Amino acid sequence: MSKIIYTHTDEAPLLATYSFLPIVASFAAKAGIELETRDISLAGRILAQFPERLTEEQRIGDALSELGELAHDPAANIIKLPNVSASVPQLEAAIAELQALGFDVPDYPGNPETDEERDFAARYDKVKGSAVNPVLRQGNSDRRAPASVKAYAKAHPHSMGAWSADSKTNVATMGHDDFFSNEKSVVIPADDTLRIEHVGQDGSVTVLKSDLKVLAGEVVDSTFMSAKALDAFLAEQVERAKAEGVLFSVHLKATMMKVSDPILFGHVVKTFFKPVFEKYGADLAAAELSPNDGLGAIYAGLDALPNGAEIKAAFDAALNEGPALAMVNSDKGITNLHVPSDVIVDASMPAMIRIGGHMWGPDGKEADTLAVIPDSSYAGIYQAVIDDCKANGALDPATMGTVPNVGLMAQAAEEYGSHNKTFEISAPGTVRIVNSAGESLTEHEVEAGDVWRACQTKDAAIRDWVKLAVTRARLSSTPAVFWLDAGRAHDANLIAKIEKHLGEHDTEGLELHVMAPAEATLFSLARIRQGLDTISVTGNVLRDYNTDLFPILEVGTSAKMLSIVPLMAGGGLFETGAGGSAPKHVQQLVQENYLRWDSLGEFFALAASFEHLAQTTDNAKAQVLADTLDRATGTFLDEDRSPGRKLGTIDNRGSHFYLALYWAQELAKQTEDAELAAAFAPLAEKLTADEKTIVEELIAVQGSPADIGGYYRPDAEKTTAVMRPSATFNQAIDTL
Structure with missing residues (x-):
């Protein structure tokens, strides 16, 4: 029997799985x-780290490690839904929930002092941040808007905020003393083992990381951000935002960049509330209330301090005296600085651009914004879009072209591989990378508080990336642009490798370019406005940024993207688009029994998975499932069956019903496989006849609270009951 691995993840995608997976399993079985499931949720990953502390019934396998091994198997076929990329506050919340459910997992030791605490911290470090993606993504990314989604967006364009030529919205970035400007890069000549060490001013050597294995041709980079320069820059931006009368906002990646960016976030919090930390910093530190965790975590801990009310008043005074802060939720007073994982640059910046360069202020109204992105590596792409919109107005989804992406991410390529090689420097000195012969490959003079990091990019991953770019350019007859800056050390080495690896392919008749990111942005935007398409060929971080930026502008969301990872070993990883894991949707379900999550990305991923299975296992029925699912999804879009925006309309569960209805109808009338047609004809007839009843049953539960038994680890029985409320629909699917 052919097999697909379907992942259980987190938040809204996990809830949707309880509704959608029974449908898929029933259809696929024919x-x-x-279909097998693997639990790679944040809670599941935590439990897998501490089997010795759990009862036999509580223990679960290490599904992530298992899937990591499977990704190297040519038979792999994995459907991967969005995960929580856990910040420390999210990690601690998940731990607290598990403990309340009776799981004996330890507290997260923020400042480990004993060997046991250091062991716990090391295990939790495997869990927090984007722990899943580097393990599973053993291939490069092919992400694009399916033709049906693009056609729907043009026929039913989403709203776009108007842009004014005199908009005060801008991006602020350092441009010096940051990761971009300090980067050094080397190409490793032969297989080797490196180490990273800090040499103090007194000559003492501290090994930060040893046994760093590298392969011939691998690109190794190192860089650092000056803490002193960062603080000076941030202080200038706080004053600038106040002087210009715009909202102050910071946009980081505290999830993926799980070591560096929470530290940078902490610098922002300390700078914005400088008088508070000057007066009460010692009190907050003694209570282990870290600015890195955000204002929300500090507020939550103030009640336990004898002078907590006094400190809270000082924070409130600083809020009133400083520039207005951009808000995550104006109604609830949640600011841009409350939680490091609330404002993630790749999602927050496109959303701001889409609504005319605005964010929400404390008064609940939209306003121009100073978007602070400290590192200048990629900040320029957002400024380029802002400048273009100021000059030319908002983009038009009804006429604009598309920017699919080929992303370099295989084998933990580039920055997302830097977590275990990122350090906050404790003392002045030199940080260097040294090879096995004792030769220094890169060196940086650093000061206490600086953030230093290194990353790796393997030559095999680069070669596969170039191959995928050439393949996509030829298949789609579309120009492809490598977004690389010759003035950046890492990019310069990649450009040389691209020139070499392109010689391995037939590029006759292809339009291929290499452009710095800001230039590539303007080139792509000019073509978009003409209704033309352009492939962006990018590194790992820009892959993440571009696959939110352009889809949000083109089709209103990044959740509707087709995301395929052709694994280098020959298997397939099928991701359900971008778009995060939607915590607000979970909150609405719990409060109102209404789930707005859109599973369209899963429909596309599933069709691609079936097609891959057909090709690799000679399963003709799998191809029929793929083809009919594609047609059903087209009908789904034409009939506008995505979740509505308010109670009384179909939500995620209703969208699953309509997908099942249209899919069964397509299977019943297709002529490629008579056996499948006969199997699905009765289901198509029943769902068609019972449509009104089923929709009524699905809508009837809306409006009252829903009990799912947990946020990070919902109770399976309770969640199944909530997510499958139509007895008529359940009976039809379960008896298929």
Whole structure:
């Protein structure tokens, strides 16, 4: 029997799985395809780290490690939904919930002092941040808007905020003394083992990381951000925002960049509330209330301090005296600085651009914004879009072209591989990378508080990336642009490798370019406005940024993207688009029994998974499932069956019903496989006849609170009951 691995993840995608997976399993079984699930949720990953502390019934396998091994198997077929990329506050919340449920997992030791605490911290470090993606993504990324989604967006364009030529919205970035400007890069000549060490001013050597294995041709980079320069820059931006009368906002990646960016976030909090930390910093530190965790975590801990009310008043005074802060939730008083994982640059910046360069202020109204992105590596792409919109107005989804992406991410390529090689420097000196012969490959003079990091990019991953770019350019007859800056050390080495690896392919007739990111942005925007398409070929971080930026502008969301990872070993990883894991949707479900999450990305991923299975296992029925699912999804879009925006309309569960209805109808009338047609004809007839009843049953539960038994680890029985409320629909699917 053919097999697909379907991942259990977190938040809204996990809830949707309880509704959608029974449908998929029933349909797939008719084609001899088995679906297995693997729990790679944040809670599941935590439990897998501490088996010795759990009872036999509580223990679960290390599904992430298992899937990591499977990704190297040519038979791999994995459907991966969005995960929580856990910040420390999210990690601690998940731990607290698990403890309340009776799981004996330890507290997260923020400042480990004993060997046991250091062991716990090391295990939790494997869990927090984007722990899943580097393990599973053993291939490069092919992400694009499916033709049906693009056609729907043009026929039913989403709203776009108007842009004014005199908008005060801008991006602020350092431009010096940051990761971009300090970067050094080397190409490793032969297989080797490196170490990273800090040499103090007194000559003492501290090994920060040893046994760093590298391969011939691998690109190794190192860089640092000056804490002193960062603080000076941030102080200038706080004053600038106040002087210009715009909202102050910071945009980081405290989830993926799980070591560096929470530290940078902490610098922002300390700078914005400088008088508070000057007066009460010692009190906050003694209570282990860290600015890195955000204002929300500090507020939550103030009640336990004898002078907590006094400190809270000082924070409130600083809020009133400083520039207005951009808000995550104006109604609840949640600011841009409350939680490091609330404002993630790749999602927050496109959303701001889409609504005319505005964010929400404390008064609940939209306003121009100073978007602070400290590192200048990629900040320029957002300024380029802002400048273009100021000059030319908002983009038009009804006429604009598209920017698909080929992303370099295989084998933990580039910055997302830097977590275990990122350090906050404790003392002045030199940080250097040294090879096995004792030779220094890169060196940086650093001061206490600086953030230093290194990353790796393997030559095999680069070669596969170039191959994928050439393949996509030829298949789609579309120009492809490598977004690389010759003035950046890492990019210069990649450009040389691209020139070499392109010689391995037939590029006759292809339009291929290399442009710095800001230039590539303007080039792509000019083509978009003409209705033309352009492939962006980018590194790992820009892959993440571009696959939110352009889809949000083009089709209103990044959740509707087709995301395929052709694994280098020959298997397939099928991701359900971008778009995060939607915590607000979970909150609405719990409060109102209404889930707005859109599973469209899963429909596309599933069709691609079936098609891959058909090609690799000669399962003709799998191809029929893929083809009919594609047609059903087209009908789904034409009939506008995505979740509505308010109670009384169909939500995520209703969208699943309509997908099942249209899919069954397509299977019943297709002529490629008579056996499948006969199997699905009764279901198509029943769902068609019972449509009104089923929709009524699905809508009837809306408006009252829903009990799912947990946020990070919902109770399976309770969640199934909530997510499958139509007895009529359940009976039809379960008896298929």
